[in-house]
Amino acid sequence: MTRFxxxxxxxxxxxxxxxxxxxxxxxxxxxxxxxxxAIADAGLTRADIDGIATWPGERADxxxxxxxxxxxxxxxxxxxxxWYGGGGEAPGQYGAVFNAIGAIAAGLCRNVLIFRTxxxxxxxxxAYANSLLREGQRQAGPFSGYAPYYxxxxxxxxxxxxNLYVHKSGIRPDQVGQVAVNxxxxxxxxxxxIYKTPISxxxxxxxxxxxxxxxxxxxxxxxxxxxxxxxxxxxxxxxLKNPPIRIEAIGSSMRYRNSWTQLAELDTQxxxxxxxxxxxxxxxxxxxxxxxxxxxxFSFHTINWLENFGFCERYGAKDFIDGGHRIAxxxxxxxxxxxxxxxxxxxHAYGAVHEACTQLWGRAGARQVKxxxxxxxTSTSGGPLAGAMLLVRD
Amino acid sequence: xxxxxxxxxxxxxxxxxxxxxxGKLAIHRCAACEYFVHxxxxxxxxCESRDVAPRAVSGRxxxxxxxxxxxxxxxxxxxxxxxxxxAIAEQDDVRIPCNIVGCDADKVDxxxxxxxxxxxxxxxxxxxxxxxxx
Ligand SMILES: [Zn+2]
Numbered sequence: 001m002t003r004f005x006x007x008x009x010x011x012x013x014x015x016x017x018x019x020x021x022x023x024x025x026x027x028x029x030x031x032x033x034x035x036x037x038a039i040a041d042a043g044l045t046r047a048d049i050d051g052i053a054t055w056p057g058e059r060a061d062x063x064x065x066x067x068x069x070x071x072x073x074x075x076x077x078x079x080x081x082x083w084y085g086g087g088g089e090a091p092g093q094y095g096a097v098f099n100a101i102g103a104i105a106a107g108l109c110r111n112v113l114i115f116r117t118x119x120x121x122x123x124x125x126x127a128y129a130n131s132l133l134r135e136g137q138r139q140a141g142p143f144s145g146y147a148p149y150y151x152x153x154x155x156x157x158x159x160x161x162x163n164l165y166v167h168k169s170g171i172r173p174d175q176v177g178q179v180a181v182n183x184x185x186x187x188x189x190x191x192x193x194i195y196k197t198p199i200s201x202x203x204x205x206x207x208x209x210x211x212x213x214x215x216x217x218x219x220x221x222x223x224x225x226x227x228x229x230x231x232x233x234x235x236x237x238x239x240l241k242n243p244p245i246r247i248e249a250i251g252s253s254m255r256y257r258n259s260w261t262q263l264a265e266l267d268t269q270x271x272x273x274x275x276x277x278x279x280x281x282x283x284x285x286x287x288x289x290x291x292x293x294x295x296x297x298f299s300f301h302t303i304n305w306l307e308n309f310g311f312c313e314r315y316g317a318k319d320f321i322d323g324g325h326r327i328a329x330x331x332x333x334x335x336x337x338x339x340x341x342x343x344x345x346x347x348h349a350y351g352a353v354h355e356a357c358t359q360l361w362g363r364a365g366a367r368q369v370k371x372x373x374x375x376x377x378t379s380t381s382g383g384p385l386a387g388a389m390l391l392v393r394d
Numbered sequence: 395x396x397x398x399x400x401x402x403x404x405x406x407x408x409x410x411x412x413x414x415x416x417g418k419l420a421i422h423r424c425a426a427c428e429y430f431v432h433x434x435x436x437x438x439x440x441c442e443s444r445d446v447a448p449r450a451v452s453g454r455x456x457x458x459x460x461x462x463x464x465x466x467x468x469x470x471x472x473x474x475x476x477x478x479x480x481a482i483a484e485q486d487d488v489r490i491p492c493n494i495v496g497c498d499a500d501k502v503d504x505x506x507x508x509x510x511x512x513x514x515x516x517x518x519x520x521x522x523x524x525x526x527x528x
Contacts, residue, residue: 144401145433146491148520149477152467156477159461167459167504211477212462261479261489262432266459 004281005105006098010237010244011391012111013042013230014357019192019345020121023224027067027119030226032076035113038228043241044111049230050082051109054116055096057086064123066116068226073115083108091252091274092380093349094387098252100231110233116350120222142260154297155219157260158382159211162300165267166213169315171303173213177204178324179299179335180217180342186329187339189367194221195343218299220341227350229357244394245357248375251278251388258384270386271308271379278388279310286310289390290373291359292333293352295381296340305379306335309388334369349380353389360393395472398515406434409448414512414519420448421488430485453510454483455490455523462499474499480508480523496524 015037017030025033039049058069070084083103091098093116100112139147151157165171181201187193199217207217237244251274256264263269279285286309294305303317311333312320321327327335338344338355345351356376358364380387403411409420410433422431424438425445431438436446460478476494481487494502495511508523
C-alpha cells in the first residue's frame with residue numbers, strides 16, 4: 001500500500017480544560033490549561049512544541065465560536081514554532097489535524113499542539129444569540145442564500161437535511177432518541193460532562209421541538225472550554241511517555257459540491273465520499289473498529305455517520321440503534337462514550353478526539369469500555385464540512 | 395414578522411435577487427449546453443463555456459425538503475414558519491432556499507408542487523414559494 005503521510009504521525013498527549021456553562025476564566029486561560037495538560041501528558045515541555053494548529057482560527061466577533069487563535073496561544077506560552085496554521089477553509093474541524101500531518105511530512109515540525117476553544121455559553125449571555133446571522137448587515141458567504149428566510153441557526157439547516165433523512169429512512173422518533181439517551185447514560189459516568197442526569201426515551205419525546213423533526217435533546221450544548229492534542233512524528237512518538245495513538249487513515253477532500261444547498265444527496269451530506277477516502281487508506285474494515293466517536297452536533301449526524309462509515313446499511317441505522325443496546329458501553333460498537341457534545345459539551349469534534357484517546361489509553365474510569373479497545377473511528381460534522389480519522393493504539 | 399436579513403449583492407447574484415421586480419425568477423444558464431448553474435457563477439462546469447447568464451425560468455418547482463420552525467430565535471418572530479429547499483422544474487439539482495407561504499405550515503409536504511412569489515424588502519425582491527393551486 002502507498003505510504004500515506006498520516007501513518008507517520010500519532011497523537012501523543014491530550015488535555016481538557018474545565019468544561020462549563022459559564023467559566024470563571026478567560027478563553028485564553030482555558031486554552032492554556034488544555035495545552036499545558038496535553039504537553040505534559042505527552043511527556044514533553046513547551047520547548048518541544050514546534051508547531052501549532054487550530055480550526056477555524058481566531059474569530060474576534062463576540063460569538064465565542066472561536067475566541068483563541070494560534071497567535072494568542074503562541075504568545076501566551078512563548079513557543080518557538082517552525083509552522084502554524086488556523087482557518088476555517090479546511091475539511092471540517094479536523095482540517096487542523098490534516099494540515100499538521102502535512103507540515104510534519106514536510107519536515108516543518110515534529111510535535112504540533114492542536115487545540116479548539118469555545119466560549120459560547122458565556123457569549124450567549126453577553127453578546128448575540130447565534131453565530132450565523134447578525135441583525136442590520138447584509139450577509140455574504142456560504143449562508144447568504146439562507147439569509148432572508150429566518151435561518152437563525154445551524155439547527156434549521158440541519159433540520160432540513162434531517163427531515164429528508166427521516167422521510168427516506170422511516171426512522172422513528174423513539175429510535176432517533178436512543179442517541180441522546182445513550183450519551184446521557186455515558187455522561188453520567190464522566191466527571192467532566194455537563195449534563196449527568198439520565199434521561200429516558202419518554203423524556204426525549206417530551207423535549208420541545210426546535211424545527212421538525214429536531215428536538216432540544218437532539219442538539220449539542222454550548223459551553224466554555226478548550227481541548228488540546230499533541231500530534232507527533234512517529235519516530236518521536238515512539239520515544240514518548242504514552243503508547244502512540246497512530247493516525248491510521250484520514251478522510252478529507254472536496255469530492256462533492258461544497259454548498260449548503262446543492263449537495264448531491266442532502267440526506268447523507270458530504271460524508272459518504274469522506275468515509276470512502278478514509279477506508280481507501282487502510283487495510284482495516286468497519287468490523288475491526290472497537291469504538292466510535294461520531295460527531296453529534298445533532299443526533300442526526302451520529303446516525304448518519306453510522307451508515308456512512310459502513311457500520312450498518314444505508315437507512316439501516318434505525319435498526320442498529322433501536323433499543324440502544326448495540327451503541328451502549330457494553331454493546332458491539334460503543335458510541336460517544338464520554339457523553340458526546342450533546343451531554344458532555346460542544347467541543348466541536350475535539351472533545352471526541354480527547355475521549356477517543358482516553359478510551360484507547362484505558363483511562364476512562366467508570367465509563368471505560370471493556371476488552372481493551374484499540375481502534376476508534378471519529379468524525380466531524382454535517383453539511384459539506386466533513387472529515388474523518390481512524391485512530392489505532394500502538 | 396421580524397424584518398428579513400438580506401444578502402449582499404454582487405455581479406453574479408444581482409439578477410437572482412432583483413428580477414422579481416418584473417415577476418421573474420432569474421437562474422444562470424449556459425447558452426452553449428443549456429445547463430443551469432446555481433448559485434450563480436459565470437462558468438459552465440459541464441461544457442466549460444463562459445457564456446452563462448441569468449435567464450427567466452418558469453418559477454415552478456417541487457419541495458425537496460422542509461422544516462417547520464417552532465423556536466422563537468429572536469423576539470417577535472412569529473412561529474411556526476416553514477423553511478424549505480425547492481428544486482426548480484427545469485433542473486432538479488438546482489435548489490433554492492425559501493419560505494413556503496400561502497398555506498398552513500402543517501400542509502407542506504415532500505414533493506409538493508410550488509410556484510414562486512416575490513416579497514419586496516428594501517431594494518431586493520425575495521423569492522418565496524406557495525402551493526400551486528391551479
Ligand atoms: Zn455548458
